[in-house]
Amino acid sequence: MGCGSLPAETLDRKKVEEIVREVVLKRLGVNGQALQSKLVVQASSRHMHVSRADMDVLFGPGTELTFDRALYQEGNYAAKELVTIVGPRGRVISNLRILGPMRKQSQVELAFTDAIMLGFSNIPVRLSGDLKGTAGCIIVGPKGVVELKEGLIRAAIHVHMSPAEAASFGVAQGDRMKLKIGGASGLTFNNVHVRIDPTSRLNVHMDTDEANACGLHLTKDIEIFK
Amino acid sequence: MGCGSLPAETLDRKKVEEIVREVVLKRLGVNGQALQSKLVVQASSRHMHVSRADMDVLFGPGTELTFDRALYQEGNYAAKELVTIVGPRGRVISNLRILGPMRKQSQVELAFTDAIMLGFSNIPVRLSGDLKGTAGCIIVGPKGVVELKEGLIRAAIHVHMSPAEAASFGVAQGDRMKLKIGGASGLTFNNVHVRIDPTSRLNVHMDTDEANACGLHLTKDIEIFK
Numbered sequence: 001m002g003c004g005s006l007p008a009e010t011l012d013r014k015k016v017e018e019i020v021r022e023v024v025l026k027r028l029g030v031n032g033q034a035l036q037s038k039l040v041v042q043a044s045s046r047h048m049h050v051s052r053a054d055m056d057v058l059f060g061p062g063t064e065l066t067f068d069r070a071l072y073q074e075g076n077y078a079a080k081e082l083v084t085i086v087g088p089r090g091r092v093i094s095n096l097r098i099l100g101p102m103r104k105q106s107q108v109e110l111a112f113t114d115a116i117m118l119g120f121s122n123i124p125v126r127l128s129g130d131l132k133g134t135a136g137c138i139i140v141g142p143k144g145v146v147e148l149k150e151g152l153i154r155a156a157i158h159v160h161m162s163p164a165e166a167a168s169f170g171v172a173q174g175d176r177m178k179l180k181i182g183g184a185s186g187l188t189f190n191n192v193h194v195r196i197d198p199t200s201r202l203n204v205h206m207d208t209d210e211a212n213a214c215g216l217h218l219t220k221d222i223e224i225f226k
Numbered sequence: 227m228g229c230g231s232l233p234a235e236t237l238d239r240k241k242v243e244e245i246v247r248e249v250v251l252k253r254l255g256v257n258g259q260a261l262q263s264k265l266v267v268q269a270s271s272r273h274m275h276v277s278r279a280d281m282d283v284l285f286g287p288g289t290e291l292t293f294d295r296a297l298y299q300e301g302n303y304a305a306k307e308l309v310t311i312v313g314p315r316g317r318v319i320s321n322l323r324i325l326g327p328m329r330k331q332s333q334v335e336l337a338f339t340d341a342i343m344l345g346f347s348n349i350p351v352r353l354s355g356d357l358k359g360t361a362g363c364i365i366v367g368p369k370g371v372v373e374l375k376e377g378l379i380r381a382a383i384h385v386h387m388s389p390a391e392a393a394s395f396g397v398a399q400g401d402r403m404k405l406k407i408g409g410a411s412g413l414t415f416n417n418v419h420v421r422i423d424p425t426s427r428l429n430v431h432m433d434t435d436e437a438n439a440c441g442l443h444l445t446k447d448i449e450i451f452k
Contacts, residue, residue: 111438112438112439112441113339113434113435113438116438122443122444125410125411125441154411156410156411157411180416184351184382184417185351185380185382185383185417185436186415186416186417187413187414187415187417188413188414188416189412189413190406190412190413190414191410191411191412191413208339209339209435209438209439210411210439212337212338212339212342212435212439213338213413213435213436213438213439213440214439215338215351217348218348
């Protein structure tokens with residue numbers, strides 16, 4: 001607050017309305033529905049998303065992914081299918097799990113620890129699907145081998161939310177939020193990308209490096225804010 | 227600044243002296259020596275510190291550590307000696323490097339990623355040497371095997387500094403500082419332990435999980451503050 005000539009207690013009607021709207025939105029959501037979203041923060045282990053064409057090569061023509069367990073975001077699931085990734089110096093990681101459903105383009109998401117272990121000196125930090133100019137790798141499946149020309153990323157930490165949740169936080173698609181994690185290894189992620197979709201549930205995805213850095217498994221003291 | 231009755235420009239002599247002292251201390255250090263410390267931030271890979279008694283068992287009675295390369299803190303070095311650590315479910319990590327000089331008590335420092343890989347569900351976050359009540363493990367050397375009853379920790383992120391550097395930051399032994407890392411994976415470590423010693427150089431030690439979470443190798447945009 002500045003030091004104006006009016007006393008700080010003087011609030012005009014417009015300001016009062018703004019404050020009331022903000023508080024009501026936070027409590028009720030934009031459509032008057034109760035919005036008491038629970039923030040779920042999860043660590044994503046390294047994994048792959050596969051295209052129809054690459055699935056054909058890796059597991060055989062026309063094969064489908066086998067549902068193993070549902071993920072928190074509706075429609076997403078861990079498949080039973082596993083592949084092996086081969087890095088630039090011949091080092092491998094086996095049992096890389098595929099997440100369904102299939103995508104337009106294959107994509108591998110690694111933590112930096114995984115990437116370094118495989119011999120990649122640097123992989124870009126990207127949002128899912130933003131693959132232009134990224135590195136490639138070799139993927140080995142039970143029926144064949146695919147050379148991905150691009151698709152290897154470290155997924156940028158992000159928060160999924162519904163439009164109502166976005167309104168209650170006052171954020172828009174592509175904004176960044178902060179995620180503060182308490183505890184002995186407490187830290188604040190300063191660049192959490194906001195991804196809004198009507199089907200989404202309030203949910204932060206970070207990778208295993210980020211989860212292990214902050215000791216995510218050791219604390220419930222978690223806060224997200226603009 | 228509050229909205230007092232005096233204009234903000236009015237500063238008394240005491241306040242001016244305080245500000246001058248603060249600025250001078252930041253520039254000159256407490257003894258009038260030039261203090262232009264460069265902040266060096268480093269990732270410590272998993273490693274072991276070994277006691278005389280455990281060295282005798284692992285490498286043979288009376289053996290000494292072999293200097294390989296100097297570390298940034300004076301007197302510390304990476305030794306050529308390597309051991310293997312065996313976790314609770316028989317999983318192993320080979321080529322665990324020993325850092326010298328020898329210590330009063332053996333100690334193993336792992337990132338959470340390492341600990342999880344070895345099958346430890348939880349290791350405490352501690353400062354070096356604070357080992358009471360920590361987990362143990364099996365260490366295998368070329369000449370023998372040691373069962374550590376305790377000594378397995380995740381090292382808490384910390385900053386080494388000289389008393390002059392501490393004075394310039396206005397911090398005391400055991401205080402916590404914040405370390406802000408910029409870039410695409412930018413984050414702020416909120417609990418950086420201050421460790422002051424006359425022989426120390428300004429230097430943050432974090433582990434590989436923390437370094438990989440923030441992409442330490444990708445940015446020079448680093449700031450430490452109270």
